[in-house]
Amino acid sequence: MIKREKRRYLALEVVSEQPLNEQTVLYTVQSSVHRLFGEYGASKANLKLIKFIPEKRQFVIRCSHKALEPVRAAIASTTEINGKNAAIHVLGVSGTLKALSKKTRNI
């Protein structure tokens, strides 16, 4: 029997003064993972943008549960978006969106 891949949902917050959109935030996270862990690591992370709230500068991404720590490290290592200083903080991590929304409340 094929085992279903476990996932982790991460609620993130961007600290940056520039305007953001879905493509920019996902590209930033993907390129951070790619820069730190290469193509092989990025392929294992299986990243997907789930939700983006531009007014709160928060977003939710999904990754493989085995790649949680590398993805978290890549997110923490982000210091700029589009060449301007920025930081991304992890607000919460969970195995389901429901539990994540309970954890972070405001997402």
Add this chain to the structure above:
Amino acid sequence: MKRFADLHLRVPLKDNPKAESMIQKASELGYNLVGIPLSPQTTREQISQLRHICSDTKVDFATRVNFSPRTPNELLQSLRRFRRKFEIVAVRCHTKDVARQAAKDRRVDLLQFSVTNLRKRFFDEAEAELASQALSSLEIELAPILQLTSFSRVRLLSSLRREVATAERFKVPITISSGATDELFMRGPRDYAALTTLFDLSMSSALRALSDNPWVTVERNRKKLSADYVAPGIHVVGRKTGD
């Protein structure tokens, strides 16, 4: 629940609003204790101002001094003069002699090494053996990992990997701190723990380096600096008040 500590939050002492926002950010990120480096000439007013900001934001505050001596004698002089004025003493070792002296001196809490000149990272087996006997910790700052790019970061990570393995072999406590000078380089403790996996520090060791190890250092020093401390294992339990 773990109590996290950042023993090296480099807040600008002359810029009060920025200092306040950085301490506030540390609190929001989940730190219970911040160590702020002060110069030996820092006035009592500045310290009480910082203490006030920290108590407002519900973060414990530890005073810290960083020494960068050029010779072992200079280090000994500084320790003699200032050890009892600060809760944490960190030594940035620029020469091997200073590194050896700092590692064997029980008054030194944290050992720091250069992040740009990797030839000046003297944390080898001999250093680790001395440090393990004197209870000093190896301090690893994570802001340089965020700031450096490409090959300089690769070289630093490689060096850190070797040092962490040596420290673990000789049971030298590791302390992870931010070394952040700006809010943008501050991250939560679990994010830092994830970053340390880049130099092969296990998640449990990383969390210990962010919580238990710094707290043990600060609490040990607070006991030593208290008026009731006599010698290791001996302290005053009560005083007779008048006749």
